[in-house]
Amino acid sequence: MFPGAAPNGSRPHLWRLCGPCSRQQRLDAALRIYARAGVGDLALNTLAEEAGVSNGTVYNYFRSREKVLEAVGLELAVQLSEQILTVSGAVDSGAERLSIAVRTFMNKARTDPDWTRALITVVRYAEGMRSTLATYLRADLQAGRRQGDFHYAHEEMAMSMEISATLGAMNLLVEDGEVEHADSIAAEMVLQALGGAVGEG
Amino acid sequence: MFPGAAPNGSRPHLWRLCGPCSRQQRLDAALRIYARAGVGDLALNTLAEEAGVSNGTVYNYFRSREKVLEAVGLELAVQLSEQILTVSGAVDSGAERLSIAVRTFMNKARTDPDWTRALITVVRYAEGMRSTLATYLRADLQAGRRQGDFHYAHEEMAMSMEISATLGAMNLLVEDGEVEHADSIAAEMVLQALGGAVGEG
Amino acid sequence: MFPGAAPNGSRPHLWRLCGPCSRQQRLDAALRIYARAGVGDLALNTLAEEAGVSNGTVYNYFRSREKVLEAVGLELAVQLSEQILTVSGAVDSGAERLSIAVRTFMNKARTDPDWTRALITVVRYAEGMRSTLATYLRADLQAGRRQGDFHYAHEEMAMSMEISATLGAMNLLVEDGEVEHADSIAAEMVLQALGGAVGEG
Amino acid sequence: MFPGAAPNGSRPHLWRLCGPCSRQQRLDAALRIYARAGVGDLALNTLAEEAGVSNGTVYNYFRSREKVLEAVGLELAVQLSEQILTVSGAVDSGAERLSIAVRTFMNKARTDPDWTRALITVVRYAEGMRSTLATYLRADLQAGRRQGDFHYAHEEMAMSMEISATLGAMNLLVEDGEVEHADSIAAEMVLQALGGAVGEG
DNA sequence: TATGAATGAGAGTTCATTCAT
């Protein structure tokens, strides 16, 4: 059995979230935790049930409910970063990388509403997750500016607005249903907001 | 104190939120209700205390907690609309009207963090309030497009992103402190996102 | 206008229950109070509304909720006594008078379920009403015994059981629907319980 | 005391009411729950206190207040059935079995007023318990009729009246105090009501 | 280490009761 695998067959283990196991393995649990749980139903009993562990077990790994949410948020952030890097890793243009990121998010919102609701919920509750998202964004913004594509006046404001706008667009997709070419539209608006040309990416 | 006794000095009147009294009167109560209440603390006990009434009194006016939030949200929406119309009422340019609106919001966020936290909280909980905000925004977007200033591809997405971005900017201001010229910066980004020139308004 | 009439047209007045007005007039209010009110819904707000007065007004006449129930119970008792006396007033046989009483109650249960539910509810809540009912019953029991028709061993037990049995029969009628000749059946069982022959009444 | 701490001496176990444990064990808890609780005081806080558990614990076993009452009622019904069967199990005569049952109830009312008040209270609130009682009664009625001892005209009415009358007699005993030979007197009236001879049993 | 019964503070809601008008 490879290291980190669930010990006895189908029993999922919450420790995938915190133990010393591979990043790929953490994805499963984090996703499963929120995949079927309705937005706003953040009760730890429900969460524990989804994770396939007893409620008491949660407290062997997290000191409080808040810490659990943080961890789940982090997990979601890690997932998204990997998805983005997979696509934009080799791209040099900051603007293009940002465009790719936004479109990746939008497509995720279209194909995986549960994941998206989980993300939105967690961002609202655990404000700290914004910084995690910001970390990825900041590099692209700075690269885009260096390359002459972006002309924003205040980096923090730019990041905050870009993240909020993208989440808003995702929310619209999830709650109000399909929008044709939503990914390109969102990416275009986001780039324009930064004073950049329309991304071709 | 025995049940039923009302302090006969400063009779608080929750009905300002629902009765047929002047709009100005309603402002006071709505504001007072959330003014000092911490963000996210929507417990009716707290709310009642802030409003200066007993918890049971709330139920003389609203059938449930949800109805209270609706009313508070509506009240905040009314307030903001008035503030905006006061400034941009005579302006014809949609782009300029939008610019004024964004800057008005941003200034409000700077000068009245409590009000702003209340707005953000309510928007999160009572998703319906987005539509109220959207009502004001839609007219400006359409005017701006007719006048050739805006070139957005999808109205709903545009509205959703603009609202989210503005709220995100307000949130930054409130949580992370002062930003020089935050109002102009936010307005500029919002307008650029719509494919418009920088508002001079 | 005849004395005791409601002063201004349709305004029903709770004081009919306690004021110095005729017995006939009291009937109306007591009945109306419980007629449409669901069993067990004894909230004073509801009751006041049914009576057509404000909730505060109730306390001008009754010191507490319990006193109100007592009064309503008394009113119902008065009604039933009148109904019974109307029919059995000229009858000398205690057994026959009891038979008439039971059948009158049973017919009331068949034709007026609301009234009956009100009676049952009130008897449960205001135990004191049992004594009111007992007053009417006792005379019949004693007469029947003098006349050699009844042979009960303990008067209080006999009264308690007769009242409970009759109310039980009424309850069955009201909750489980029609029973053929329910009135005669009930009367027969009640008389037999007292060691009496079947009432012919 | 900090949350979650259970006194480690006398661990109270509410699951005696619902778990798969022996009938004898269930008796204890059900009795303890209502033993000292005043009639009509059905507040779950009180009930929990009587059961020796915290109020939240009740909801680990019952979904709602109503379910608790149902379970308590069922428990009481089980108790009484066992008491009756112990005495009348070997008796063939329906009339005699009924007589035994009534006298058993009456003696219970005399020696255990708390249990009796609990029974009366529960029957009033959870009407469904009447059917449980009826189940035991029906067999005796039918046997008595087959054996020529009973001559009732309508089984449902007979059952309803017998149950009500017996409960009425029990209530008298509990509320108004001692009555000499109450058990025999009640049994005699009940049997007579069914057209039967006086039970000798 | 994993469990889950037990906990109890606190939430939303109801309603008998009071008193200024």
Added chain:
DNA sequence: TATGAATGAACTCTCATTCAT
């Protein structure tokens, strides 16, 4: 005298948290 807004204690129910096993 009639009103009804205001009260607040009490109730049902939820859930984050603890600890004996």
